[in-house]
Amino acid sequence: MINIKNIGxxxxxxKEAEPSDARLMKKEISYVKVKEEFAEGLYKIExxxxxxxxxxxxxxxxxxxKTHTYSGDYKGVFATRSPxxxxxxxxxxxxxLERKGNTLKVTGxxxxxxxxxxxxxxxxxxxxxxNLEDINNERLKNDPRKDIMAxxxxxxxxxxxxxAGQLHGHYCPGLAMxxxxxxxxxxxxxxxxxxxxxxxLAITETNNCLSDGVQFVTGCTxxxxxxxxxxxxxxxxxxTKRDGKGIRIASRADAKEYMHKEKQAFTxxxxxxxxxxxxxxxxxxxxxxxxxxxxxxxxxxxxxxxxKVERIDVEIPEYAPSHESIICxxxxxxxxxxRIVEKNKxxxxxxxxxxxxxxxxxxxxxxx
Ligand SMILES: [Zn+2]
Ligand SMILES: [Zn+2]
Numbered sequence: 001m002i003n004i005k006n007i008g009x010x011x012x013x014x015k016e017a018e019p020s021d022a023r024l025m026k027k028e029i030s031y032v033k034v035k036e037e038f039a040e041g042l043y044k045i046e047x048x049x050x051x052x053x054x055x056x057x058x059x060x061x062x063x064x065x066k067t068h069t070y071s072g073d074y075k076g077v078f079a080t081r082s083p084x085x086x087x088x089x090x091x092x093x094x095x096x097l098e099r100k101g102n103t104l105k106v107t108g109x110x111x112x113x114x115x116x117x118x119x120x121x122x123x124x125x126x127x128x129x130x131n132l133e134d135i136n137n138e139r140l141k142n143d144p145r146k147d148i149m150a151x152x153x154x155x156x157x158x159x160x161x162x163x164a165g166q167l168h169g170h171y172c173p174g175l176a177m178x179x180x181x182x183x184x185x186x187x188x189x190x191x192x193x194x195x196x197x198x199x200x201l202a203i204t205e206t207n208n209c210l211s212d213g214v215q216f217v218t219g220c221t222x223x224x225x226x227x228x229x230x231x232x233x234x235x236x237x238x239x240t241k242r243d244g245k246g247i248r249i250a251s252r253a254d255a256k257e258y259m260h261k262e263k264q265a266f267t268x269x270x271x272x273x274x275x276x277x278x279x280x281x282x283x284x285x286x287x288x289x290x291x292x293x294x295x296x297x298x299x300x301x302x303x304x305x306x307x308k309v310e311r312i313d314v315e316i317p318e319y320a321p322s323h324e325s326i327i328c329x330x331x332x333x334x335x336x337x338x339r340i341v342e343k344n345k346x347x348x349x350x351x352x353x354x355x356x357x358x359x360x361x362x363x364x365x366x367x368x
Contacts, residue, residue, distance in 0.1 A: 005038075005118065006116045006117070007035055007038045007041075007117055007118065007119065007120070008032055008038065008116075008117040008120075010031070010033075010109065010112070010114065010116075011030065011032075011033060012030040012031075012109070012111065012115075013028060013113070014113060015113045021070075022070070022081070022110035023070075023110075025110045026092075026107070026108045027107070028107070029097070029105060029106070030094075030107070030111070031103050031106070032053060032106060032117055032120070033102065033104075034103070034104070035102075039101070041120075042104070045096070045099060045104070045122075046096065048122045049095065049096060050095055050123030050125050050128075051093070051096050051104075051120055051121065051122055051123050052091055052092070052094075052119075052122070052123050053092050053093075053094055053117060053119075053120055054089060054091050054120070054121070055111050055117050055118055056088060056090070056117075057083040057089070057090055057115075058114070058116055060083045060088050062084065063077065063084045063085050064077060064084055067080055069081075069082070089118065090111060090115075092109055092110055092111065093123045093128070094107060094108040095107045145219050148160070148217070149192070152183055152186045152191075153187070153192070155187065157176075158296065160179050160183060160216070161179045161296070161299060164179050164213050164216035164217065165292075165295075167212055167216050168209065168212040168213070170291050171291040171295040171296075172209050172295055173263075173295055173298040174209025174210050175210070175213045175295060176296070176298035176299050177209075177213065177298060177306065177307075178209065178210035178211060178212060178213020178214045178216075179213040179299070180213075180303060180306070180307075181210070181214065181237060181249040181307055182202075182213055182214045182217035182239070183217055184307075184309070185218070185237075185239035185247050186218060186239065188247050189245075189246075191218075191239075191241075199241050199242050200220055200226055200240070200241060201220060201226050201240050201241075201242070201314070201316065201317075202214055202215070202218045202220035202227050202240075203230055203239075203314070204227065204229055204236075205230045205231075205233070205235075205237060205250075206233060206234060206235055206237075207360065207362075208235075210237065215227060218239055220239075225320035228317070229360065229365070231360075231365040235251040235255075236248060236250035237249060237250075238312065240314040242316055244315070245313065245314075247310070247311055248309070248310050248311075249308070249309050250308055250310075251306060254305075255305065255307070258301075258302075258305045259301065259306065262297070266297050321338075323338055326347045327347070328348050328349040328352055329346040329347055329348050330348055331349060331352050333349065339357075341353050341355055
């Protein structure tokens with residue numbers, strides 16, 4: 001004996017089962033009204049961001065064991081979300097927006113007005129997240145930059161910035177500029193998935209924040225030898241394929257002034273909005289754009305007012321050779337063969353014999 005109770009009802013702007021599209025329905029707000037006698041069961045439900053609504057497809061009269069899906073597939077009913085099923089039960093994970101008494105305001109529900117609700121459960125988002133992560137990890141094993149490439153092609157600089165922040169460690173307008181310039185260059189050079197990374201070279205002219213945006217988006221880094229540093233102190237970078245046809249993007253002479261002006265206006269507007277919600281004078285006066293706000297704001301600025309873009313021919317260096325390593329006579333550490341110094345016919349590292357070597361630090365490139 002199966003004892004299923006009708007614990008509530010759905011209220012939705014969708015009144016008919018046909019031809020309602022589940023995807024359209026999910027975008028709208030619906031209400032689940034729980035019967036008074038079961039209202040106590042909602043205690044603390046507002047702590048859940050996602051809940052599962054189990055409901056009855058009350059207008060679904062018969063079922064088919066095989067059915068056509070929205071995507072045009074033909075499958076067994078248990079391999080689909082079709083409403084025409086033997087038990088006519090639907091389960092949908094929805095976002096809980098608000099609870100008012102025994103009424104739940106939700107989005108994501110694909111049940112029509114008047115649908116009887118059978119059960120409500122807290123959504124197992126932990127499992128969902130695990131699953132998504134597993135799927136994503138599988139994708140990354142095949143192509144570590146797949147997600148990044150997709151964002152570049154979609155010119156989604158906002159998401160790219162958020163990810164680039166993971167490399168850079170903070171959000172700032174400089175990082176945003178690097179993301180903008182690199183995304184532009186990648187699209188202009190029509191870099192796509194099939195191009196191997198080794199076919200790309202980035203030449204950066206600064207060792208500040210911009211370069212991290214460039215490294216993250218282009219995938220040309222210090223570690224994979226696809227990054228060249230010209231110690232010129234210019235907010236500029238060049239992207240080129242190995243054919244030497246490159247694109248150089250540099251900040252305009254009046255970019256700083258333009259960005260400053262825009263930031264002032266944005267700050268004032270933002271402060272006004274914050275001020276309307278928070279009337280404490282102190283907070284209003286101390287209000288400054290924080291890193292992420294300033295960075296996101298930068299992305300929305302006029303690209304052509306910040307940067308100038310030119311096509312240039314680039315001299316392409318040889319591929320980085322791989323060398324055997326040799327053990328230093330003094331410190332016994334392995335050294336790349338090209339960095340060996342011979343003394344009394346014995347190999348030493350530059351440091352052990354006190355010879356000069358190139359060094360890049362906050363001061364730029366110099367000999368140690
Ligand atoms: Zn920075
Ligand atoms: Zn040594």
